[in-house]
Amino acid sequence: MVFVRREQFDENRETLLATASKLFRERGIDGVGVAEIAREAGLTHGALYAHFRSKEALATEAFSTGLALSREAFRGDGARRKRTVAGYLNYLLSSLNRDDPGASCPMTASASEIGRHGEEISARFAKGFQEKAGAFEAVLDEGISGAERRRMSLAIVAAEIGAMAAARAVAKSDPDLSDEILKAVHALLVKAAKAP
Amino acid sequence: MVFVRREQFDENRETLLATASKLFRERGIDGVGVAEIAREAGLTHGALYAHFRSKEALATEAFSTGLALSREAFRGDGARRKRTVAGYLNYLLSSLNRDDPGASCPMTASASEIGRHGEEISARFAKGFQEKAGAFEAVLDEGISGAERRRMSLAIVAAEIGAMAAARAVAKSDPDLSDEILKAVHALLVKAAKAP
Numbered sequence: 144m145v146f147v148r149r150e151q152f153d154e155n156r157e158t159l160l161a162t163a164s165k166l167f168r169e170r171g172i173d174g175v176g177v178a179e180i181a182r183e184a185g186l187t188h189g190a191l192y193a194h195f196r197s198k199e200a201l202a203t204e205a206f207s208t209g210l211a212l213s214r215e216a217f218r219g220d221g222a223r224r225k226r227t228v229a230g231y232l233n234y235l236l237s238s239l240n241r242d243d244p245g246a247s248c249p250m251t252a253s254a255s256e257i258g259r260h261g262e263e264i265s266a267r268f269a270k271g272f273q274e275k276a277g278a279f280e281a282v283l284d285e286g287i288s289g290a291e292r293r294r295m296s297l298a299i300v301a302a303e304i305g306a307m308a309a310a311r312a313v314a315k316s317d318p319d320l321s322d323e324i325l326k327a328v329h330a331l332l333v334k335a336a337k338a339p
Numbered sequence: 340m341v342f343v344r345r346e347q348f349d350e351n352r353e354t355l356l357a358t359a360s361k362l363f364r365e366r367g368i369d370g371v372g373v374a375e376i377a378r379e380a381g382l383t384h385g386a387l388y389a390h391f392r393s394k395e396a397l398a399t400e401a402f403s404t405g406l407a408l409s410r411e412a413f414r415g416d417g418a419r420r421k422r423t424v425a426g427y428l429n430y431l432l433s434s435l436n437r438d439d440p441g442a443s444c445p446m447t448a449s450a451s452e453i454g455r456h457g458e459e460i461s462a463r464f465a466k467g468f469q470e471k472a473g474a475f476e477a478v479l480d481e482g483i484s485g486a487e488r489r490r491m492s493l494a495i496v497a498a499e500i501g502a503m504a505a506a507r508a509v510a511k512s513d514p515d516l517s518d519e520i521l522k523a524v525h526a527l528l529v530k531a532a533k534a535p
Contacts, residue, residue, distance in 0.1 A: 170455055171367075171369055171451070171455055173367055173369035174452075174455060251451065252451060253451055254450050254451040254501070254508065255367070255447065255449055255450040255451045256370075256451060258440070258510060259365075259366055259367055261511070262511045265508060265511040265512035265513075266512035268505075268509055269508075269512050269516055272505060272508075294519075294522075294523040294527075295523070295527065297519060297520050297523040298520075298527035300505070301501045301502040301505045301524050302527070303501065305450065305497045305498050305499065305502065305504065305505075306497040308450040308451045308500065308501065309450065309464075309468060310497075311453075311454030312446070312450065312451075312453035312454050312464045312465075312468075313453075313461055313468060314461070316458050316459075316462035317461075317465045320465055323493060324493050324494075324497050327489075327490040327491070327493040327497070328494045328497050330490060331531055335527055
């Protein structure tokens with residue numbers, strides 16, 4: 144047994160979460176094992192289990208880490224971006240985001256995986272989804288009111304996630320279609336978000 | 340070495356594809372191994388490799404099998420369904436579909452996985468995506484014309500895929516939000532598909 148100081152222990156946890164979050168987004172939760180995550184983080188398999196009792200527990204915490212990192216990237220980009228539906232979507236549906244899943248939103252990176260995992264990671268997804276919807280709701284046209292604001296924001300986030308997942312899915316075989324999908328959803332959502 | 344008759348060989352291939360297609364949709368391509376697929380199909384591991392040289396090759400063919408099966412289910416349901424955007428979405432965005440990924444569209448089941456796999460499965464996804472978009476394009480309001488028809492259809496399919504993936508992701512922790520997402524995207528798309 145190797146004892147590490149408290150600060151080292153906490154630092155290891157941060158490193159593990161950042162590493163896991165990046166690898167899970169790049170290769171999917173089921174696409175990467177804990178042994179590889181520990182190795183990539185420069186730690187032993189045993190050290191990993193001192194922090195997380197299971198791969199599911201690590202995936203759940205790493206999902207929240209990914210959400211926080213992508214929120215930060217989104218905010219960091221904010222100075223150059225208009226606080227409008229179009230401005231947000233310019234960023235979220237960019238080819239830059241498409242081509243770098245490891246640095247992008249974990250909801251999109253694992254969209255179709257989360258339903259197959261546990262209740263806790265599902266709750267983290269739901270929280271992230273509601274937060275993103277809240278950010279859109281705040282910049283919707285003022286002419287859209289009441290229940291319609293909430294409905295529209297949820298639909299925007301779901302459509303944005305689908306657009307990015309589909310754009311990534313076809314990118315290897317049909318890059319033109321990939322671009323077309325991102326632009327088509329961008330146009331649809333910007334138009335829909337305008338008051339009638 | 341065991342020799343099997345041609346008909347038996349072909350039948351085994353069909354069984355393998357149907358089994359793989361169902362398991363991949365239920366648990367993801369990375370979530371299930373070939374040994375389990377062979378066992379579930381009542382065949383040996385070796386028999387599987389007589390048909391498919393790799394898991395990727397099996398996943399690619401099984402993806403097309405899933406597309407064909409879900410197209411068939413979609414058509415089979417057609418008698419009870421209006422040939423309209425709303426009619427199609429009633430079926431595609433139903434809670435029945437959400438709760439039975441193994442019998443539903445493989446594009447949705449593996450939305451975020453395909454981008455991490457090879458070019459051939461990406462091409463199958465692109466083909467399935469274009470076909471589904473074509474089905475929507477054929478029933479769009481006649482007042483929508485030209486390039487806008489194509490754009491709208493691509494956006495509808497991407498949004499529908501995102502809605503279902505997100506609805507499944509949150510279902511375990513927040514079933515109300517899950518229903519809300521399906522309804523919100525349904526409403527957004529039906530409204531958008533109407534000529535201005």
